[in-house]
Amino acid sequence: MPTKLTGAQRTQALAGLSGWRDVEGRDAITKAYRFADFNAAFAFMTRAALMAEKMDHHPEWLNVYNRVEVTLSTHDAGGLTELDVKLAAFMDSVATGG
Numbered sequence: 551m552p553t554k555l556t557g558a559q560r561t562q563a564l565a566g567l568s569g570w571r572d573v574e575g576r577d578a579i580t581k582a583y584r585f586a587d588f589n590a591a592f593a594f595m596t597r598a599a600l601m602a603e604k605m606d607h608h609p610e611w612l613n614v615y616n617r618v619e620v621t622l623s624t625h626d627a628g629g630l631t632e633l634d635v636k637l638a639a640f641m642d643s644v645a646t647g648g
């Protein structure tokens with residue numbers, strides 16, 4: 551199991567990401583993506599889902615039309631790990647609508 555990122559290690563890992571913020575009250579990060587339409591949003595979710603399954607690391611997310619709100623945390627570790635940072639970076643790389 552990956553280890554929880556803490557302190558400077560956590561700060562440094564998050565410095566490489568943009569648009570992600572800490573969730574209040576728990577050790578997790580969140581980002582709201584907005585796409586051109588539902589089709590683009592769902593295409594993003596499909597790509598992210600395939601990667602999540604490959605990594606055996608799954609997002610908490612909510613989709614409303616062209617909006618996808620993602621929260622990442624490693625439940626098994628009780629907080630943020632490298633897996634969350636890796637999945638966040640992948641999501642950013644496939645999000646065309648930002």
Ligand SMILES: C[C@H](O)[C@H](O)[C@H]1CNC2=NC(N)=NC(=O)C2=N1
Binds near residue numbers: 609622624626
């Ligand atoms: C059994 C399975 O490997 C685990 O439950 C995996 C599945 N996906 C997961 N996803 C996330 N986000 N955190 C986990 O701890 C986690 N654990």
